[in-house]
Amino acid sequence: MSQKLKIPFAKVPVIGNEFKYVKEVLDSGWLTTAGKAAEFEKRFAEQVNAKHACVVNSCTAALHLGLEALGVQPGDKVFVQSMTFTSSAEIIRYLHADPVLLDTEYGSNLITPQILLDAIASHPEVKYLVLVHFGGQAAPMEINGQKGILDICKEHGIKILEDAAHAFPASLNGKMVGCMGDITCFSFYANKTITTGEGGMLTTNNDEIYARVKTMRLDVWDRFTSSKPSWEYDVVEAGYKYNMPDINAAIGLAQLENAELFRQERQKVVEYYFEHLADLGQIDLPVCHVPFNNHAWHLFPIVIKPGSPVNRNSFIEQMAEAGIGTSVHYKPLHQMTYYKQRYHLKPEDYPNAERTWKGNVTLPLYPFMTTEELAYVVEHVRRILTGNN
Numbered sequence: 125m126s127q128k129l130k131i132p133f134a135k136v137p138v139i140g141n142e143f144k145y146v147k148e149v150l151d152s153g154w155l156t157t158a159g160k161a162a163e164f165e166k167r168f169a170e171q172v173n174a175k176h177a178c179v180v181n182s183c184t185a186a187l188h189l190g191l192e193a194l195g196v197q198p199g200d201k202v203f204v205q206s207m208t209f210t211s212s213a214e215i216i217r218y219l220h221a222d223p224v225l226l227d228t229e230y231g232s233n234l235i236t237p238q239i240l241l242d243a244i245a246s247h248p249e250v251k252y253l254v255l256v257h258f259g260g261q262a263a264p265m266e267i268n269g270q271k272g273i274l275d276i277c278k279e280h281g282i283k284i285l286e287d288a289a290h291a292f293p294a295s296l297n298g299k300m301v302g303c304m305g306d307i308t309c310f311s312f313y314a315n316k317t318i319t320t321g322e323g324g325m326l327t328t329n330n331d332e333i334y335a336r337v338k339t340m341r342l343d344v345w346d347r348f349t350s351s352k353p354s355w356e357y358d359v360v361e362a363g364y365k366y367n368m369p370d371i372n373a374a375i376g377l378a379q380l381e382n383a384e385l386f387r388q389e390r391q392k393v394v395e396y397y398f399e400h401l402a403d404l405g406q407i408d409l410p411v412c413h414v415p416f417n418n419h420a421w422h423l424f425p426i427v428i429k430p431g432s433p434v435n436r437n438s439f440i441e442q443m444a445e446a447g448i449g450t451s452v453h454y455k456p457l458h459q460m461t462y463y464k465q466r467y468h469l470k471p472e473d474y475p476n477a478e479r480t481w482k483g484n485v486t487l488p489l490y491p492f493m494t495t496e497e498l499a500y501v502v503e504h505v506r507r508i509l510t511g512n513n
C-alpha cells in the first residue's frame with residue numbers, strides 16, 4: 125500500500141494573470157463593476173461565439189434573469205430535470221412558476237429527445253424548458269439525421285434556458301455551448317471549471333433578451349463615469365442587485381485565458397480514469413456521447429452498482445479515511461422535501477434518477493492532477509470496491 129496522500133475533490137489552479145489583474149483593480153480606486161467586468165464580458169462572448177454576454181454575481185442570478193427575460197409568468201409550468209443542482213429549479217419558484225421535474229438518461233444524466241417528447245405528450249401546456257448540460261457534456265440540442273432538442277422545442281413553441289454551470293468550455297457539432305439557443309447561463313463558483321469565487325455569465329444572440337437582462341441587472345457604472353450629472357437617474361423596473369464586482373471579474377479574465385488548458389488537463393484525468401477503471405464490474409462509468417475534446421469534464425460521476433461489496437455512503441467514508449475527497453451529484457430534486465411535498469412527487473416516476481442516486485459518487489477531478497495522485501485514487505477505488513481491505 126502506497127504512502128497516504130491528501131487529495132481534494134476539486135481545486136482550481138491560479139497560474140496566470142490573476143494577481144496582476146486584481147492589483148490593477150485595487151490600484152484603480154474603484155472596486156466594483158467597471159472596466160474589468162466589461163472586458164470579461166467581451167472576451168467571454170468571443171470564446172463562446174455569442175453576440176452578447178452579461179456578467180453577474182452567480183449562475184443562479186443569471187438563470188433568474190434569463191427565465192424572467194423569456195417571459196415566464198406566475199402559474200406557468202417549466203420543464204427541468206430532477207437530477208440537478210437546486211438552482212436549476214428554484215429560479216422557477218422565484219417567478220412563482222412551477223417546475224415539472226423530468227427523469228434523465230442513465231449514465232449521462234441528460235434530457236434526451238425521447239424524454240422530452242414523452243414529457244410534452246403528458247404536459248402539452250408547458251412552454252419552457254431549463255436544460256442542464258450535465259457534468260460538462262452538451263445535451264443533445266442537435267443530432268445528425270434526427271430531431272434534437274432544439275428542433276423539438278421549436279416545433280412545440282417551447283423556449284429553452286440552458287444551465288451550462290458545468291459546461292465551459294464545451295461544444296456540440298462544432299458549435300460552442302453558449303451560442304446555440306436563446307439564453308445560456310454559466311457559473312464561476314469556486315469549484316467550477318473556471319472561477320471568480322462567486323460569479324456567473326449569461327450569453328445570448330438575441331438583442332431584446334440582452335436589453336431586458338441589462339435592465340434587470342443593476343448597471344450603475346455609467347452613473348459614476350459618464351460626463352452627465354450622476355445624481356439624476358430614473359427607475360424603470362424593479363431590477364435585481366446582481367452585478368459582478370471588478371475584483372471578481374479580474375480573476376475571471378485571468379482564468380479565461382487558461383480555460384482551454386484547464387479543459388485539456390481535466391480530459392487527461394478522465395482518460396486515466398476510463399483506462400484504469402473500465403474493467404471494474406462493480407461500477408458504471410459516465411456515458412459520453414460527444415468526442416472527448418468537446419466535453420468540459422467538470423465532473424466524473426460513477427455509479428456503484430447494486431450488489432457491490434460496499435454501498436455509496438460507506439465507499440465515501442472509506443475514501444475519506446484514505447484522504448480522498450469525493451462528492452455526490454446529486455440527490456435528485458424529486459426526493460427533496462420542498463418539491464416532494466408541494467408537488468406530491470413519486471420516486472417511481474424517476475427510475476433513472478433513482479437508480480443513479482442509489483450509487484452515485486463523483487471522483488476527484490482537477491487540472492494538473494499528478495500521475496501519483498491518480499494512481500492513488502484508482503488504487504483505493506479498486507481496493508474498496510472489490511472488498512480487499
Ligand SMILES: *Cc1c(COP(=O)(O)O)cnc(C)c1O
Nearest residue numbers: 182183184209211289311312313
Ligand atoms: C453550480 C450550479 C449552479 C449555480 O451556480 P452558482 O454560480 O453557484 O449560482 C446552477 N446549476 C448547476 C447545474 C450547478 O452545478
